[in-house]
Amino acid sequence: MAVELKTGRMPQVERVREHLLALKEQQTEPVCAYIRDVTALVAHVHQRVQSMPESSQLFYAIKANSEEEVLQALAPVVHGFEVASLGEIVKVRQISADIPILFGGPGKTEAELQGAIEHKVRLIHVESMHELNKLNEIASQNDVRVSVLLRINLKGPLPQATLAMGGRPTQFGIDEVMLPHVMNQIRHLPHIQVGGFHFHSLSNNLDAEQHVKLVEYYCTIARDWARQYGFTLRYLNAGGGIGVNYAHLEQQFDWNTFVDGITPVLEKELPPETTLLFECGRYLTASSGYYATEVLDVKVNHSKTYVIVRGGTHHFRLPVSWQHSHPFELIEVEGWMHPYDRPEVKEAAYTVAGQLCTPKDILASDITSGRVRAGDILLFHFAGAYGWAISHHDFLSHPHPQHIYLQ
Numbered sequence: 041m042a043v044e045l046k047t048g049r050m051p052q053v054e055r056v057r058e059h060l061l062a063l064k065e066q067q068t069e070p071v072c073a074y075i076r077d078v079t080a081l082v083a084h085v086h087q088r089v090q091s092m093p094e095s096s097q098l099f100y101a102i103k104a105n106s107e108e109e110v111l112q113a114l115a116p117v118v119h120g121f122e123v124a125s126l127g128e129i130v131k132v133r134q135i136s137a138d139i140p141i142l143f144g145g146p147g148k149t150e151a152e153l154q155g156a157i158e159h160k161v162r163l164i165h166v167e168s169m170h171e172l173n174k175l176n177e178i179a180s181q182n183d184v185r186v187s188v189l190l191r192i193n194l195k196g197p198l199p200q201a202t203l204a205m206g207g208r209p210t211q212f213g214i215d216e217v218m219l220p221h222v223m224n225q226i227r228h229l230p231h232i233q234v235g236g237f238h239f240h241s242l243s244n245n246l247d248a249e250q251h252v253k254l255v256e257y258y259c260t261i262a263r264d265w266a267r268q269y270g271f272t273l274r275y276l277n278a279g280g281g282i283g284v285n286y287a288h289l290e291q292q293f294d295w296n297t298f299v300d301g302i303t304p305v306l307e308k309e310l311p312p313e314t315t316l317l318f319e320c321g322r323y324l325t326a327s328s329g330y331y332a333t334e335v336l337d338v339k340v341n342h343s344k345t346y347v348i349v350r351g352g353t354h355h356f357r358l359p360v361s362w363q364h365s366h367p368f369e370l371i372e373v374e375g376w377m378h379p380y381d382r383p384e385v386k387e388a389a390y391t392v393a394g395q396l397c398t399p400k401d402i403l404a405s406d407i408t409s410g411r412v413r414a415g416d417i418l419l420f421h422f423a424g425a426y427g428w429a430i431s432h433h434d435f436l437s438h439p440h441p442q443h444i445y446l447q
């Protein structure tokens with residue numbers, strides 16, 4: 041029935057397909073749904089946590105997908121959550137009163153810092169000297185000492201990836217050249233306790249060996265700085281940034297190579313009193329999420345073929361944000377109930393567009409995968425991270441997709 045994508049995870053996808061075909065039978069409205077395979081999500085993350093070296097912990101960066109069901113499912117599995125706003129702190133605390141929270145992000149307001157203290161955030165990632173001063177003052181008013189990690193934007197050079205937050209000028213972290221000044225100033229901030237360093241330098245890195253080198257670099261530089269400035273390195277946060285290969289689904293980040301690579305590095309380079317933290321988003325939630333959408337129309341316009349689907353980039357902004365064709369499979373739906381012709385494209389290349397009134401509403405371009413007909417369903421894979429979460433849902437006021445959680 042379906043045009044198979046080479047993903048190496050067929051049984052799990054089969055369940056999603058069956059669910060969609062059942063949905064199509066039950067309803068008259070065109071299919072449009074996000075599906076999260078919660079079983080697969082938990083299995084994936086659990087395996088990653090279990091296989092990590094003793095000295096490291098895995099947090100989930102919830103901005104990738106902060107749906108309550110996802111947080112509920114992951115809370116018992118991960119070591120904690122990484123958040124980037126007071127809103128995210130509140131979301132986490134709504135599902136757990138005590139799960140460890142790491143709080144980062146540039147431009148934190150006084151209310152956010154106050155909220156972080158009230159909600160018992162474990163570590164605040166401080167991004168500037170001004171933020172340290174502000175936090176010290178708020179901590180003083182609360183009569184507490186706050187544990188922080190200093191987020192440092194390293195000089196580099198760092199490995200290449202889709203998005204770079206460090207090793208070049210960005211709004212993130214404290215410039216490495218400022219560190220001596222900052223460490224000197226911190227001596228005058230009695231309500232700040234420096235627990236270590238935070239580096240989140242890139243996103244969507246696909247190369248496990250490069251990632252090992254990056255972690256090794258972080259370990260040596262953090263250890264040297266702790267020694268130089270005379271404090272105990274309790275934590276080193278190596279950020280997130282493990283990627284998803286959207287272009288070749290069968291070639292994903294090689295987790296085993298990564299774990300095998302960092303194990304001896306940590307034994308050698310990480311001080312015994314230090315815990316290495318990871319705060320991954322995309323890598324944890326992307327693979328178990330799907331966006332399914334029914335074909336509404338097929339037409340040729342100025343010699344190009346367009347397949348128009350129910351939904352679009354207002355539900356799933358990732359492909360347009362990254363300027364890529366998002367991988368999908370076709371689920372053929374038999375049976376056409378209407379007295380008029382069923383439009384289709386057979387051999388020609390086609391572009392998949394949504395319902396928005398903008399030529400930018402494109403999910404995939406110049407696809408050659410055989411026949412597609414109105415009423416068929418396109419199932420976009422690896423849609424569980426930075427999909428719904430980053431989209432402009434109410435632009436044009438079309439209905440939202442259904443949100444389905446397969447347990």
Ligand SMILES: *Cc1c(COP(=O)(O)O)cnc(C)c1O
Nearest residue numbers: 101144240243280281320321322
């Ligand atoms: C977004 C973000 C993450 C998660 O990044 P992924 O690329 O999704 O793993 C981790 N840490 C910080 C500080 C972030 O901003």
